[in-house]
Amino acid sequence: MPHDVAVLGTGMSPFGTWEGASLAPVHDVIDEALEVANVTPDRVDEAWWASLGFGGGQLGNQAAWVSTVPGLENVPAHRVENACASGGFAVRSACQAIRSGSVDVALVVGYERMNDQPGHRRGYWLGVSGETAWERMAGTTFPGVYALMANRHAHEHGTTDEQRAAIAVKNHRFAAKNPNAQFSKEVTMDRVLASPVVADPLRLFDCCGTTDGAAALVLASTEIAQELGREGSRITGSGAATDTLALHERESLTRLDATMNAKEAALAQAGVGIEVIDVAEVHDCFTIAEVLAVEDLGFVEKGEGGSASATGVTDRGGEVVVNPSGGLKGKGHPLGATGVAQIVEVHEQLAGEAGPRQVDGARVGLAHNVGGSGATCAVHVLEGGGA
Amino acid sequence: MPHDVAVLGTGMSPFGTWEGASLAPVHDVIDEALEVANVTPDRVDEAWWASLGFGGGQLGNQAAWVSTVPGLENVPAHRVENACASGGFAVRSACQAIRSGSVDVALVVGYERMNDQPGHRRGYWLGVSGETAWERMAGTTFPGVYALMANRHAHEHGTTDEQRAAIAVKNHRFAAKNPNAQFSKEVTMDRVLASPVVADPLRLFDCCGTTDGAAALVLASTEIAQELGREGSRITGSGAATDTLALHERESLTRLDATMNAKEAALAQAGVGIEVIDVAEVHDCFTIAEVLAVEDLGFVEKGEGGSASATGVTDRGGEVVVNPSGGLKGKGHPLGATGVAQIVEVHEQLAGEAGPRQVDGARVGLAHNVGGSGATCAVHVLEGGGA
Numbered sequence: 111m112p113h114d115v116a117v118l119g120t121g122m123s124p125f126g127t128w129e130g131a132s133l134a135p136v137h138d139v140i141d142e143a144l145e146v147a148n149v150t151p152d153r154v155d156e157a158w159w160a161s162l163g164f165g166g167g168q169l170g171n172q173a174a175w176v177s178t179v180p181g182l183e184n185v186p187a188h189r190v191e192n193a194c195a196s197g198g199f200a201v202r203s204a205c206q207a208i209r210s211g212s213v214d215v216a217l218v219v220g221y222e223r224m225n226d227q228p229g230h231r232r233g234y235w236l237g238v239s240g241e242t243a244w245e246r247m248a249g250t251t252f253p254g255v256y257a258l259m260a261n262r263h264a265h266e267h268g269t270t271d272e273q274r275a276a277i278a279v280k281n282h283r284f285a286a287k288n289p290n291a292q293f294s295k296e297v298t299m300d301r302v303l304a305s306p307v308v309a310d311p312l313r314l315f316d317c318c319g320t321t322d323g324a325a326a327l328v329l330a331s332t333e334i335a336q337e338l339g340r341e342g343s344r345i346t347g348s349g350a351a352t353d354t355l356a357l358h359e360r361e362s363l364t365r366l367d368a369t370m371n372a373k374e375a376a377l378a379q380a381g382v383g384i385e386v387i388d389v390a391e392v393h394d395c396f397t398i399a400e401v402l403a404v405e406d407l408g409f410v411e412k413g414e415g416g417s418a419s420a421t422g423v424t425d426r427g428g429e430v431v432v433n434p435s436g437g438l439k440g441k442g443h444p445l446g447a448t449g450v451a452q453i454v455e456v457h458e459q460l461a462g463e464a465g466p467r468q469v470d471g472a473r474v475g476l477a478h479n480v481g482g483s484g485a486t487c488a489v490h491v492l493e494g495g496g497a
Numbered sequence: 498m499p500h501d502v503a504v505l506g507t508g509m510s511p512f513g514t515w516e517g518a519s520l521a522p523v524h525d526v527i528d529e530a531l532e533v534a535n536v537t538p539d540r541v542d543e544a545w546w547a548s549l550g551f552g553g554g555q556l557g558n559q560a561a562w563v564s565t566v567p568g569l570e571n572v573p574a575h576r577v578e579n580a581c582a583s584g585g586f587a588v589r590s591a592c593q594a595i596r597s598g599s600v601d602v603a604l605v606v607g608y609e610r611m612n613d614q615p616g617h618r619r620g621y622w623l624g625v626s627g628e629t630a631w632e633r634m635a636g637t638t639f640p641g642v643y644a645l646m647a648n649r650h651a652h653e654h655g656t657t658d659e660q661r662a663a664i665a666v667k668n669h670r671f672a673a674k675n676p677n678a679q680f681s682k683e684v685t686m687d688r689v690l691a692s693p694v695v696a697d698p699l700r701l702f703d704c705c706g707t708t709d710g711a712a713a714l715v716l717a718s719t720e721i722a723q724e725l726g727r728e729g730s731r732i733t734g735s736g737a738a739t740d741t742l743a744l745h746e747r748e749s750l751t752r753l754d755a756t757m758n759a760k761e762a763a764l765a766q767a768g769v770g771i772e773v774i775d776v777a778e779v780h781d782c783f784t785i786a787e788v789l790a791v792e793d794l795g796f797v798e799k800g801e802g803g804s805a806s807a808t809g810v811t812d813r814g815g816e817v818v819v820n821p822s823g824g825l826k827g828k829g830h831p832l833g834a835t836g837v838a839q840i841v842e843v844h845e846q847l848a849g850e851a852g853p854r855q856v857d858g859a860r861v862g863l864a865h866n867v868g869g870s871g872a873t874c875a876v877h878v879l880e881g882g883g884a
Binding site: 156157162163167168169170171173174175176177178182183184185186187188189190191192193199202203205206207208209210211212213238239240241242348349350351352353354355359367368371372375379481482485486488 | 543544549550554555556557558560561562563564565569570571572573574575576577578579580586589590592593594595596597598599600625626627628629735736737738739740741742746754755758759762766868869872873875
């Protein structure tokens with residue numbers, strides 16, 4: 111399989127609120143990923159840095175920061191910014207570079223520090239990824255955009271607040287078993303439904319948090335992986351797609367075409383069908399986003415995403431375990447880090463290294479990373495890993 | 498040569514100050530590049546968007562904007578942000594994707610709209626690409642950083658104001674023959690030397706302008722180029738490197754190691770030496786930057802970059818014609834567009850399509866794109882084209 115890319119090593123920081131304001135936690139995840147991969151920094155041929163450039167640190171040209179890591183002094187480094195799908199697109203670029211033959215070992219770093227700014231500045235930096243002319247300038251932030259989709263989904267498919275709340279309950283339950291998760295406590299259905307409204311019908315517990323976090327991957331060609339005697343998981347499919355930034359320019363408010371197109375491309379490259387996926391990390395920035403994701407990825411029929419969590423289809427023991435890490439909802443959503451962290455989780459699941467979160471017999475996994483309200487999407491399929 | 502990538506089509510907007518505030522000029526350069534390439538938009542497999550996200554338009558997730566071009570609705574699109582080297586790194590990613598075999602035809606768009614903001618906001622957006630802790634927060638903007646390098650170069654090598662001024666005179670003379678250039682008039686040595694000091698020793702005419710601009714490339718595998726019967730130029734070498742963001746962490750103030758490392762990688766991939774380069778677009782955001790570039794690329798010995806322009810080595814009829822487009826200095830420097838526009842110029846020179854700017858007998862060209870004060874650098878070598 112000449113197109114496969116091996117996952118050699120992974121690194122994850124705690125997600126949550128960090129002290130201080132430096133980029134130092136990135137050092138830690140890079141060190142961890144290299145150590146797990148058992149390669150020295152000088153083996154890294156090229157690096158990709160996924161970030162929205164959030165907060166008060168290094169806002170532009172961030173990729174160059176990797177040169178401060180001993181051994182990475184001169185490594186070419188790209189910054190990729192595709193809003194909340196930055197991580198997925200960075201992984202995709204790294205895979206393309208490895209498949210081109212010019213890169214043997216690649217480093218992908220995802221990073222965001224969202225809590226070093228006062229609240230109104232957070233909204234500013236996050237808001238810039240929204241569509242400008244019709245949404246952002248009209249005051250519609252992301253909860254408002256996803257609320258429009260939630261209302262329309264309820265109208266078309268009868269999706270209820272309780273069905274969405276069941277997603278929050280599931281993902282917080284999963285997150286409670288993830289030591290790196292931002293939210294470590296389970297929540298009850300009652301608590302979700304009693305939480306304050308952010309953008310009707312979305313309540314506080316329908317929304318992900320504001321998160322500091324970093325994640326890293328060391329990727330390599332399968333030849334290098336063999337040479338190093340590594341039997342890690344392999345990225346066997348990468349798909350990506352784009353859609354209009356503005357919601358009103360799309361055919362439907364209850365479907366993300368970018369998800370559907372990226373998924374088709376990823377499955378086609380991997381040569382598998384969606385039914386073989388055992389475990390999936392999907393982009394649940396809001397509960398309605400997981401509803402759309404499980405439908406658009408084809409885990410359930412359109413209109414059945416609302417009930418999928420409540421009926422257990424996407425829960426432990428169901429057809430596919432969705433967001434065993436806790437997802438963006440429970441683990442946290444440090445924008446640029448998210449797409450990288452999703453691959454970390456899927457890899458650990460396939461490697462049987464997910465501890466109390468382990469999905470038994472996970473052989474094939476999928477990561478689904480969305481930018482904006484569906485303007486960009488990257489999907490990756492991973493296989494193997496020895497679980 | 499399995500690693501070659503063909504340049505099928507190019508598009509360039511006028512550089513300068515645009516009316517209005519939309520992204521519409523990007524439509525025009527994409528249309529132009531596709532028309533020149535003679536391919537329909539549906540042939541494009543993937544797109545790269547180079548931009549610092551400057552100004553008041555779509556600040557994040559900009560790559561998705563290409564989906565509004567008819568025929569590009571779902572094409573995967575990445576935004577690359579490596580400060581002023583965004584364009585060069587976007588071209589590099591596109592080449593890697595083509596060489597991976599998963600992309601036949603790629604679109605690369607570079608864009609910046611710098612003049613839709615009041616002056617203090619321009620400084621803000623531009624400044625974020627500077628190193629934060631030691632330079633930006635201390636009030637050192639890019640003219641200040643390059644002024645440090647200019648003073649040190651004068652100290653070590655005796656480089657004079659007049660030598661740097663000769664670079665401005667040459668590049669404005671070249672720009673006067675470029676209908677897309679921001680500055681259409683030649684300048685005299687006296688005028689350069691009498692212009693106000695911006696950051697001692699750099700005067701107004703040592704600095705590039707503030708520019709709106711866009712450029713686009715359609716790239717393809719050589720197989721597709723043959724299939725389409727296109728004999729365009731080929732990108733035969735791509736090299737990139739990174740260095741510390743902060744100037745004081747580098748060994749030398751008068752050498753950009755990122756330039757040297759990126760050049761070596763690009764020449765090695767192309768399998769040529771620097772002496773075969775007939776024409777080069779180098780990153781002259783300040784006159785001192787061209788001094789460093791011609792030295793670090795190896796066109797002249799270290800310390801001789803100052804006199805290279807005055808003595809004609811880098812002028813028409815010299816060893817290598819540097820910045821026949823007018824360079825950043827004369828043509829303008831719309832940050833994200835610059836690295837893409839450099840490849841457009843080199844391609845037109847090799848294709849014999851550069852009109853009054855044509856360098857006779859240009860067979861091999863080079864594009865040199867720097868991010869920050871040398872924290873990132875991408876170098877590309879182009880050959881052929883039928884000139």
